[in-house]
Amino acid sequence: MRRRPGDLNKNTLSVETIQEEKPHPSEEVEEAREAARESFGVPVYTCVLITCIVAVTLIQFYAGLEASVDAAGFDKPQFAAGEYWRILTGAALHGGVMHIFFNSYAFYSFGRLFEFLSNRAHLAIAFLLSAVAGGVLSFIFKPDGTSVGASGGILGIVGYLTVYAFRRRQFVSREFRKSLLMNIGFILLFGLVLYQVVDNYGHIGGLVCGAVYGFLQIPTDPYRDPREAGKVAETAGLVAMGVFIAVSIFSIYLILTFGS
Numbered sequence: 001m002r003r004r005p006g007d008l009n010k011n012t013l014s015v016e017t018i019q020e021e022k023p024h025p026s027e028e029v030e031e032a033r034e035a036a037r038e039s040f041g042v043p044v045y046t047c048v049l050i051t052c053i054v055a056v057t058l059i060q061f062y063a064g065l066e067a068s069v070d071a072a073g074f075d076k077p078q079f080a081a082g083e084y085w086r087i088l089t090g091a092a093l094h095g096g097v098m099h100i101f102f103n104s105y106a107f108y109s110f111g112r113l114f115e116f117l118s119n120r121a122h123l124a125i126a127f128l129l130s131a132v133a134g135g136v137l138s139f140i141f142k143p144d145g146t147s148v149g150a151s152g153g154i155l156g157i158v159g160y161l162t163v164y165a166f167r168r169r170q171f172v173s174r175e176f177r178k179s180l181l182m183n184i185g186f187i188l189l190f191g192l193v194l195y196q197v198v199d200n201y202g203h204i205g206g207l208v209c210g211a212v213y214g215f216l217q218i219p220t221d222p223y224r225d226p227r228e229a230g231k232v233a234e235t236a237g238l239v240a241m242g243v244f245i246a247v248s249i250f251s252i253y254l255i256l257t258f259g260s
Contacts, residue, residue, distance in 0.1 A: 045120040045241060046111030049127060050104050052248035053150050056092045057100045059252045069093060071258030072251045074147045076139050087135040089251040092244070093148040103150050110157045117164055118218070119229035121237025123157065126213045128240040130156020130206035137205030147199040155203050156210030158184060163214030170222060 060068040069075075074090025075083070094100040114123045127150075134152020162184065165177040187203060218226055229237070 043108070043112040043115040043120070045123045045237070046108060046115060048241060049111070049124070049150075049244060050107050052245055053092055053094065053107075054100065054104060056248050056251050056255075057094045059255050060093060063255045063258070065096065067258055068255040069095070069146060069148055072254040074135055074138075076143050076145060076147075079139060080143065085247075085250070087132060087139070088244075088247045089254065090135065090146075090148050091131040091150050091153060092248045092251045094150075095148050099149060103154060107150065107154050107157075110154065110161065114157050114161060117161070118226045119233065119237070121229050121234045121240075122160070122213075122217060124237045124240035124244070125233075126156045126160050126210050127153040128244055129213060130159070130209040133209035134199075134202035134204075134206035137208075138199050138202040141201045142199070147202055149199075149202075151199075152202045152206030155187065155206035156213070158187075159207040159210030159212075160214035160218075163211050164218050164226070167214070167218050167220060168222070168226070 063071075072086065072089040073093055074086050079086045094103065111123060114120075114126075131150065131153035134155070135147070138147055138152075158180070162177075162180045165172050165180055169177065184207065187207075188200075190198065192200070
């Protein structure tokens with residue numbers, strides 16, 4: 001999440017940084033990891049979420065960025081006045097070409113990695129919860145102004161991956177953990193330098209929420225595959241995905257009908 005204008009960190013992580021330092025205790029899981037390493041496959045939930053924010057941004061360009069932000073951005077005074085949906089629609093909007101480009105690029109890079117390491121249902125849950133948490137923290141400490149962008153949700157994914165890297169350290173390299181910490185440090189430094197246009201509280205709120213979710217969800221038992229998910233988690237992931245799709249459609253509706 002950010003305040004107009006600005007963009008998210010360009011730095012991303014690649015699959016090459018992931019290495020195992022010790023053999024996996026389960027031969028079946030090890031074989032699955034080897035197969036996954038050869039082919040990531042399509043990160044379905046990541047692609048769907050990116051498609052949503054890109055579609056909303058295209059409508060913003062059509063209707064006008066300023067007008068679209070007025071219509072559906074996270075305007076905090078209006079949120080306080082009762083338009084509570086803005087905390088979600090604001091996460092679907094962006095402030096310009098560079099903003100949506102870097103957010104989409106980072107989302108795909110981190111989301112693809114997330115879906116490789118964990119279950120895609122948790123991606124949707126972590127993203128949605130982190131987007132809301134980032135908005136809440138931003139509202140508490142910066143109750144004026146307007147913020148837009150999916151950065152809070154994306155930082156939630158980064159926070160989750162960071163907990164994963166340390167909780168299951170026997171399966172990832174020290175370089176991978178170092179790379180994640182460097183990314184977080186870069187994001188925070190970037191926000192400090194451009195504090196007038198970047199919603200740092202939105203970033204921090206999303207990052208912390210994703211980390212907390214990862215701490216609660218990622219198994220510590222090395223014999224449990226974190227990519228496995230029960231029916232409850234899979235259903236919750238589908239609900240979270242459906243909520244953000246609905247939010248994106250509602251954002252488009254608000255933008256196209258604003259002022260009419």
